[in-house]
Amino acid sequence: MKAVVVYDTAFGNTEKIALAIGKALEERAAVNVVKAGNAQPEDLTTADLLIVGSPTQKFRPLPSVTALLQKIAPNALKNVRVAAFDTRISPEEVARVVILAFFVKLFGYAAEFIGKQLTKKGAELLTSPQGFYVQGTQGPLLEGELERAAAWAKQIAEGLE
Numbered sequence: 373m374k375a376v377v378v379y380d381t382a383f384g385n386t387e388k389i390a391l392a393i394g395k396a397l398e399e400r401a402a403v404n405v406v407k408a409g410n411a412q413p414e415d416l417t418t419a420d421l422l423i424v425g426s427p428t429q430k431f432r433p434l435p436s437v438t439a440l441l442q443k444i445a446p447n448a449l450k451n452v453r454v455a456a457f458d459t460r461i462s463p464e465e466v467a468r469v470v471i472l473a474f475f476v477k478l479f480g481y482a483a484e485f486i487g488k489q490l491t492k493k494g495a496e497l498l499t500s501p502q503g504f505y506v507q508g509t510q511g512p513l514l515e516g517e518l519e520r521a522a523a524w525a526k527q528i529a530e531g532l533e
């Protein structure tokens with residue numbers, strides 16, 4: 373099985389999650405973990421399993437991730453099983469800032485947006501889009517998030533066997 377993990381990062385947290393996901397998949401797949409800016413649409417469309425992640429900035433993925441997904445031809449992900457993740461501020465932080473909680477409810481997170489972009493290209497989402505939490509706005513990751521990401525990835529890979 374060929375697995376591709378595509379991500380971008382502003383402060384390094386999403387990269388750490390992407391690498392943890394890649395490592396967790398290694399037992400079951402040939403894995404390529406690649407930054408969105410260094411990936412071509414063909415890298416994504418030829419994968420058996422594709423996992424795409426981004427930091428949530430202003431409720432959306434980074435433009436590099438969105439741009440790459442937009443370049444994929446219609447239906448080109450028909451035979452690719454996919455999952456989406458993001459990193460985001462913690463629920464405690466969101467709850468502390470009332471106006472933020474309001475906008476989060478309205479506009480959501482990057483992972484959902486990525487999931488929608490992927491299904492628009494014909495992909496089948498294997499699991500609900502997943503968020504991993506950082507401290508404050510720039511991280512580091514909350515304790516246990518790398519392990520949670522690895523467990524999430526293992527569960528996805530096991531489901532494919």
Ligand SMILES: Cc1cc2nc3c(=O)[nH]c(=O)nc-3n(C[C@H](O)[C@H](O)[C@H](O)COP(=O)(O)O)c2cc1C
Nearest residue numbers: 381382383384385386427429430431459460461509
């Ligand atoms: C300009 C900016 C906008 C952000 N907007 C959001 C947001 O809308 N929702 C959210 O949960 N976190 C938001 N964050 C926090 C980011 O999600 C956080 O910086 C990111 O998870 C860190 O990942 P990275 O180190 O890979 O960049 C924002 C951060 C920045 C710098």
